[in-house]
Amino acid sequence: MPAPLESVPPPQDRDGAGSGLGELCVLMKLGEIVLKGSNRKLFERRLHNNIRNSVRDLGQIRLSQRGSGVIIVRRPGASDVEVARIAERMADVMGVVWVHLVRRVDKDLDTITDVAVRSMADLQGSFAVRARRRDKRFAMTSSELAGHLGSRIVEAYGYPVRLKRPDHTLYVEVDKDEAFVFTDGTPGQGGLPAGMSGRGLVLMSGGIDSPVAAHRMIRRGLKVDFLHFSGMPFTGPESIYKAYSLVRQLDRFQVGSRLFVIPFGKAQQQLKSSGAERLQIVAQRRLMLRTAEALADDLGAECLVTGDALGQVSSQTMANITALDDAVDLPILRPLIGMDKTEIMDQARRIGTLAISELPDEDCCTMLTPRQVETAAKIGDLRQIDRRLDADELAEHLLTTAQVHKPSFLGEAAPARVRAAGA
Template sequence: MSQQTDNSSTEPLGESVILKHGEVALKGRNRRMFVERLENNLRAALHGIGGSTWIRTQGHLTVLGGQVPMEELVERARRVIGFSSVERTLRVPSTLEAIEVNSVALLRKACEGREATGFAVRGKRRDKSFPLTSTQLERELGAHVQPLVPGLRVDLTRPDLTLSVEVDHRETFLSCERHPGLTGLPVGSSGRALVLLSGGYDSPVAAHRAMRRGLACDFVHFSGAPYTNPASVYKAYALARELNRFQPPGELHVVALGKAQKQLAVAGAGRLQVVAQRRLMVRTASELAARLGAQALVTGDSLGQVASQTLANMAAVDQAATLPVLRPLIGWEKQEIIDQARALGTADISVLPDEDCCQLLAPPQVATGARVGQLKAVEQRLDLDELVEALLGAIQVMHPGREDGEAPAPTCEV
């Protein structure tokens, strides 16, 4: 059944991981810029992996390999935003004979311990000089491997096992192990943002959504210090560390807001206390963002979720900001947010007990329709510029997830 081939070896060329480009593949003349950002973020994800690695981009594929366990490469690659899929592959010569021999070996290994297994072959001929079309390759290869692998049956609709075959100019990639990628735009391709990071479910999920739209994120956490314990700071650090798995690590800035909250209360904020302190947070965060070179703020607000997140109150908060305030979760329900937090790995941190600064000095009833004029009347009793400067002057900067020392950067083959 096999066509005649030359005398080239059928031996595998090695293992690798191929990452298929997601939204980046749709870009036009500036696509190279996005691909370069993807490669840089992949290098950052490989930092400290403990072995030599290499990266090569071929069209809409990025190929990753090295002298490290493939499982570790797959795990690191799955954290990188911008790839639609991550596949552990066997690289073989681009001859039909080599593809057939190694496909049989790969499927036998994949079927170990399984009973009857429905399978399908999905082929992609990127090298148009290859003698078979993608459809012909699927048929030829499926007919060849089925009788040689016990327990295989053809199931093209809902296969238990899919053999993926990518025929390229340099080599062919065979895979039975495919993981979904995080898709989206490469982190940093849309600019930089500062995330107002609390200890709850919402803001970490909002940060991740912002990253998936290409925003590199730093974080600012407002604690109730000196009137609250440091538990919320520990949580913010842990959350930022978890989020930094998905981007080149951003900084965490901790602002002790307690004394300023007390000043707002003494100034007679009353039912406006929560909205007034939110305005102070975005005012302070806007100034910090400007110093960091960020172009937007990100919050975890969801419309109507709590009293401070009514449309009127959010509009009043926005009026105090000097940068756009992005709310990726504005239309999400709470359960959707919790489910996403569990998928991200932040939920277990968010449920830990802490003393939330938003509860400090909070009135029994929060105004749901705060007016800007009323808020300004309260703020005029304070020197806001001096207050913001004092908050920023006492800021604490942390580097969650940044490892000590330097590891060799992976090389990039041309």
């Protein structure tokens, strides 16, 4: 997070008052939420709760809604460094479009001018001033205030004014009881508050795709849990470590994530013994989906989420995707379905999961893979395999072996071996 006003000397006391710059706090701009109608308050209430949860390890905060689509987060008495840490967390909260570190000052023209001019010291290049008065009783209009501040900055430093694509932008927003002065901010996640669209269960491999799929669905308001199938007892725990690290990284965006791990190696061995042959991969994915559906029922999840992208691998042809949908009644969401690998990797890099996904491991998907994989599986053939295995009973048995972890980015962790319904 780039720190606005970084050219200004640090305040003499913890809230900035000693420097005359006012209190440093966090201003957030909302996006899609402001378009909601009569249920907008529900979205805002969920967002406020998510904001508080995301910084619960950083101390008590004060949160207030200002006008249309603006939230202010304060922590009186905190140092500038502590407030900057809160701003970093806010950039990961779904529903927030922009995050700014701002100076909260008296709604007085001389005070606003003094802080605005001092905030632009020691910069290089062109600048522009964007002013907005939410309180229409303020003596100057927005354009008059911008012109006034711009002229004072030119007098003080001689910077050139450039209204289009300036090197630096100074923002001033005048509210009912105060004003906020700040420079450039950081883009947020956008989307909807996590949990506003219900619950989902993500089938989490150790690869690149499924974490990106999870992020995209959290951004659309789902609160998700995660299910990982390991190759144990025939592989080591490396894939579990990767899944744990990936979920911990994704927990930044929703807080309170749970990871369920099921050893799948023996079930794969049963599938191989059943004569699945070329259908092995699709048949085992159907079994995974059945197990995931049983877990989702215990958790109250309303959908399953996978990282499938059409045509990316042999199991993700249109025919095979249709055969997978046949295995369960719950809807299967595939947010990456129309993306190519380069797009998915770019998003994985942006959300911080790519480096983790690229770590070496041996998961269940690499085990017992047939030399040739069926690209146009027939649903009737797969149902026969399900009957030979008694797939529903096997899925219930697999669920009893689930182990749940809580990989919190806040540093909390609570592993326990439990039946899913007791998680």
